[in-house]
Amino acid sequence: MSSDTLILILAQDRGQGLDALTYHRTKAAVPFGGKYRVIDFTLANCLHSGLRQVLVLTQYKSHSLQKHLRDGWSIFNPELSEFITPVPPQMREGQDWYRGPFDAIRQNRYLIERNHARHVLVLQGDAIYRMDYAELVRAHQETGAAVTVVTRTVTPRSAGRQARVVLAAQEQEPIQALLPPERPSAEAEPDSSAPEMLETMGVYLFEKTALLAALERYERGVTADTDLALDVIAPLLAEQSVRAYRFGQARGRVTPDRYWCDLGSIDAYYQANMALLRATPPLDLYQPNWIIHTYQGQHPPARTVPGPQSGTEGVFVNSMLAAGTVISGGGVNHSILFPQVRVEDGAIVEASILFQGVSVGAGAQLRNCIVEKEVVIAPGEQIGLDARRDRERFFVSPEGIVVVTAG
CATH class of the missing domain: 2.160.10.10 (Hexapeptide repeat proteins)
Structure with a gap:
């Protein structure tokens, strides 16, 4: 399975809402939980899922992130076609930096084309969650989908900045529509009777042929970024099989907490850290078969x-x-x-x-x-x-x- 799946981790953004902590580093390199960096959670998911061909697309103030990858994540064996490789803008088509997530993928098309993998898994490097990607790949293969979109259940009050997902009333949950995010105003009163809905998590599994075909739609020299869910995947709904995969379902080895946080503000970052101090925290860092790997200096005991x-x-x-x-x-x-x-x-x-x-x-x-x-x-x-x-x-x-x- 490892050789069949190429991972692209998007870690090029500064990150909205965390400006006070990203003056010297990209969001993916922000410290979290007393010893980790934010990207460690995504990388640990890859490690435990047995997916070990990883390209980390970097740009904004990337030195701290690249140093962390070198010191903490030089653990794969290139002789076995395993790697974690940072990829800053290569400027193969001009002098432009990455304009956003999709443009970062588009500019590295040649890396996708020359890799022998059948699937391309696109991940965000700036969210905190645990997920067994191996189960996602299995479900993707079982349904024969061209694209599988990982979704999580939210209420209107807890919805984030991700696209909303509307499912068709059929088996295996084909996606009927992808809609822009819709956040309630800060003054809106919580409505406990409001129905739950689905939104994306920034985790997308493509058949490589489908991703390359989508890249063909966009000419070189675009002046603005293209949203992965709304502008790239949504047009495929009428042409190919696009399925939803629900985060935290019974399959997989890390289902109990169903925790996901995108650290979208200083307050969200603070609350996510403080939640780790609860007697029963929402994110279990002590699950023995899903340890979060990181770099640790050789310091004496506290x-x-x-x-x-x-x-x-x-x-x-x-x-x-x-x-x-x-x-x-x-x-x-x-x-x-x-x-x-x-x-x-x-x-x-x-x-x-x-x-x-x-x-x-x-x-x-x-x-x-x-x-x-x-x-x-x-x-x-x-x-x-x-x-x-x-x-x-x-x-x-x-x-x-x-x-x-x-x-």
Whole structure:
């Protein structure tokens, strides 16, 4: 199955809504969950699904992502035709960068053509979910579809930015229509009686011949990107078999949580991380047969020690602490600390996310914060306690999450 399926992971975008965290990196490389990068979840799905021919299409501030792929994902054997290869714009048709997801695929048509795979699986590299793609490929082959679109069930209130899917009333769920997303206004009252609906997840499995034929429809030198679902797949509905595959069905090895999040805003990113601290989190990182692989530096174990001045024991409550972290007389509550974080004597960290190498000075207080990599919080500083002062100095999300960046 691995040799029959070529993976294209779209990781070229900065990502809407996460600008405060993507100043130095693309969205796919944003840290998540105390030790991972966002793209690790998509790559782990490929690894566990036995699909190991992966092209990662990169562009925006890609150095961090490419370094992570080199350090953490150089695990496949090219002698067995296995690879994870970053592909920045090759400019084979001119001097243009990728204009968007479809244009990134279009510009790399030659890589698709020369690969011997029968299927092409297109994935987003900037969403958090677990899925057994092997079952998707099996279902695709069973139905004989030209394209299979992975869908998830949403309510009108929880719908995202993905295209809506309308199914025909037949067996094997052929798709009748693909419609633009329709988000309710922020002022709209939740309607518990509203029917559920389906939307795409940015996961599309093509017969290679069908994808190449779709690429033929679009001339070189297009000036705008083309939406994969609405502009590429929708015209195929009247010509070829396009089927839906429901995310989280009984088949596959990771069905219980049915979790998917596209991290579309700072608040969504913060909430997704904080949800990992629940007694029963919506995303189980501890499933033994679906471990999320990543790069881990050779850091010493995390530890707590008494403060050098106060003698108070360092403590942490309901938190995640990565390797190399030291709590030296400080206190950490309901927070996620990435590697090599240091919390000094008397400092208090509450409901916050601290990226790698953050140092929190003695007596400082942080609440409802996301602190960027290697930022130094001065002794006695207070962030997240005075909303007016925070807005004068930092980015503050609509729900009051303070993002502290370098400088």
